[in-house]
Amino acid sequence: xxxYYHLPLSFTLAVSLLTPMAQAAGGGGEPGVIDIRDPIxxxxxxxxxxxxxxxPEPGRDYGMIGEAGAFVAPKASPLSSFxxxxxxxxxxxxxxxxxxNVDVLAFYPAVTSPWHAWANAVDMDGKRYLYTHDRDYMRxxxxxxxxxxxxxxxDGGVWGPKGxxxxxxxxxxxxxxxxxxxxxxxGLQKHVAVASYEIGRFGVMGRKSEDAEGVALVRNYTSLKxxxxxxxxxxxxxxxxxxxxxxxxxVNPDAPIGEQQGSGSLDxxxxxxxxYMVLSAAPKDSFALTEYPDYVHSPGYQIxxxxxxxxxxxxSQLSVPGQDIDSPEDLAAYLxxxxxxxxxxxxxxxxxxxxxxxxxxxxxxxxxxxxxxxxWTFDVSDPAxxxxxxxxxxxxxxAGTEFDNVDVxxxxxxxxxxxxxxxxxxxxxxxxKDIFSIDVSDPAxxxVAATFPRPTPPPEAGFTDYCQxxxxxxxxxxxxxxxxxxxxxxxxxxxxYNAGIQIFDVEDPAKPKISGYYVPAFPTxxxxxxxTFDNAVFAVFVEYDRNIIWAFAVNGVYALTSPLxxxxxxxxxxxxxPPRKR
Numbered sequence: 001x002x003x004y005y006h007l008p009l010s011f012t013l014a015v016s017l018l019t020p021m022a023q024a025a026g027g028g029g030e031p032g033v034i035d036i037r038d039p040i041x042x043x044x045x046x047x048x049x050x051x052x053x054x055x056p057e058p059g060r061d062y063g064m065i066g067e068a069g070a071f072v073a074p075k076a077s078p079l080s081s082f083x084x085x086x087x088x089x090x091x092x093x094x095x096x097x098x099x100x101n102v103d104v105l106a107f108y109p110a111v112t113s114p115w116h117a118w119a120n121a122v123d124m125d126g127k128r129y130l131y132t133h134d135r136d137y138m139r140x141x142x143x144x145x146x147x148x149x150x151x152x153x154x155d156g157g158v159w160g161p162k163g164x165x166x167x168x169x170x171x172x173x174x175x176x177x178x179x180x181x182x183x184x185x186x187g188l189q190k191h192v193a194v195a196s197y198e199i200g201r202f203g204v205m206g207r208k209s210e211d212a213e214g215v216a217l218v219r220n221y222t223s224l225k226x227x228x229x230x231x232x233x234x235x236x237x238x239x240x241x242x243x244x245x246x247x248x249x250x251v252n253p254d255a256p257i258g259e260q261q262g263s264g265s266l267d268x269x270x271x272x273x274x275x276y277m278v279l280s281a282a283p284k285d286s287f288a289l290t291e292y293p294d295y296v297h298s299p300g301y302q303i304x305x306x307x308x309x310x311x312x313x314x315x316s317q318l319s320v321p322g323q324d325i326d327s328p329e330d331l332a333a334y335l336x337x338x339x340x341x342x343x344x345x346x347x348x349x350x351x352x353x354x355x356x357x358x359x360x361x362x363x364x365x366x367x368x369x370x371x372x373x374x375x376w377t378f379d380v381s382d383p384a385x386x387x388x389x390x391x392x393x394x395x396x397x398x399a400g401t402e403f404d405n406v407d408v409x410x411x412x413x414x415x416x417x418x419x420x421x422x423x424x425x426x427x428x429x430x431x432x433k434d435i436f437s438i439d440v441s442d443p444a445x446x447x448v449a450a451t452f453p454r455p456t457p458p459p460e461a462g463f464t465d466y467c468q469x470x471x472x473x474x475x476x477x478x479x480x481x482x483x484x485x486x487x488x489x490x491x492x493x494x495x496x497y498n499a500g501i502q503i504f505d506v507e508d509p510a511k512p513k514i515s516g517y518y519v520p521a522f523p524t525x526x527x528x529x530x531x532t533f534d535n536a537v538f539a540v541f542v543e544y545d546r547n548i549i550w551a552f553a554v555n556g557v558y559a560l561t562s563p564l565x566x567x568x569x570x571x572x573x574x575x576x577x578p579p580r581k582r
């Protein structure tokens with residue numbers, strides 16, 4: 001018989017009497033009676049305080065209550081699927097668009113889902129293809145002429161006014177295809193794709209302290225926890241051949257699907273086609289020190305030897321203090337974190353290490369956003385024994401994620417990198433997520449050189465703060481290191497949810513400023529259901545070699561141009577992507 005974790009009656013009553021707002025808070029369903037049958041989750045719950053944030057009250061704790069009616073953000077909030085409106089928000093969804101130094105080249109409706117999109121590009125057979133995908137769909141566009149893109153492959157549901165055209169049962173997946181990395185491999189003389197496979201983060205389980213069956217499903221997940229390697233014999237996945245499969249489980253690397261430990265590989269692996277690949281992964285179930293309500297792992301990093309893509313070999317696991325519940329030292333470090341017990345914060349990585357220079361090319365340093373565990377620098381000069389070098393801790397900012405992605409596009413020129421978390425609640429029902437410009441010229445002592453300016457609406461908008469526009473507001477990511485051309489000195493571009501895409505001048509990384517933006521109108525319910533609008537613009541992918549910006553919105557994909565990048569190229573560049581010579 002499974003064991004249940006029993007709390008004192010007073011606590012059980014307190015949970016059952018929570019206000020409706022508090023019950024709605026959280027990504028893992030409404031709080032209810034504690035029901036823990038998993039021994040690791042039970043150890044986590046017993047070892048940590050129970051101190052979730054109280055739901056802030058709109059108009060009192062946050063809202064347009066600052067000097068001259070300026071927006072004031074909550075100091076803390078629970079993760080919430082039902083964030084309330086606050087006084088002063090717009091009625092309805094803003095149907096105006098706003099632009100500065102950005103023009104729309106084309107719009108392609110119904111390409112993505114409203115939730116997420118990974119993006120990749122590849123030049124093959126005289127054409128350039130854009131891949132946009134998430135766990136439940138894959139679309140491939142021929143973007144050789146970005147003004148006249150053509151969809152050449154579609155798999156999975158297509159979204160319209162009634163939702164997706166296909167049902168997706170996240171609890172019964174067998175092929176949970178996540179982030180993708182595409183490279184040119186000199187040895188094979190072919191393009192190679194590596195796909196991450198991880199435990200689904202949505203719809204699999206509720207709050208881990210209450211959904212015992214969901215936790216059991218995660219432990220015995222029906223899809224791979226690891227990665228697969230594909231030989232790309234054509235541009236579309238039906239032409240790909242799987243040449244390798246690995247689990248990130250380091251307790252039993254030969255464990256079959258359904259018995260694998262750990263998280264699997266999160267997001268897209270960091271690999272440029274050389275010897276070493278780095279990915280985000282919890283290697284075993286004891287990497288469990290995280291407050292996130294519906295996630296049971298604290299991922300670190302793994303390094304793999306990809307000399308032979310048909311036979312990837314594990315090299316090393318990298319972690320930071322405060323991840324492994326089996327380690328007394330880790331638990332002590334975790335309990336010193338001010339987030340311990342808040343039942344809200346994501347702890348650990350969500351992306352692989354950001355490597356300014358590949359390890360095999362002489363790279364010695366990597367940078368990692370470790371959520372509520374902070375920003376970290378790592379010495380990777382000996383890939384068999386990578387070690388933490390330094391860390392940067394900032395004030396807690398929850399709900400939402402903290403220190404998620406790291407942008408290294410300006411590192412070689414300036415010695416600075418950029419890192420940020422992003423909002424997970426709508427309606428600004430959480431602290432604002434800053435983008436930090438971090439001086440890492442001394443990797444052992446990273447320091448905040450500046451925070452990026454917070455975007456504000458133009459005067460013609462008719463409102464003074466993007467929080468009034470509704471939906472999520474804050475930075476997401478800047479597109480990753482596999483964008484064609486790699487980046488552009490002095491420029492970085494972020495998706496910003498209801499503030500569209502924001503272009504920052506980072507010529508001086510200690511004085512970043514906004515130089516351009518494109519904020520599209522919200523969709524209408526004739527395009528997608530209005531309960532999807534909150535996500536607005538959730539991803540960006542830039543062809544720096546052609547000066548084309550792809551902005552991914554809930555209702556489709558925008559192809560944008562900007563004089564800040566230069567004249568767009570609407571044919572193939574001379575140098576193919578990914579690069580074919582190392």
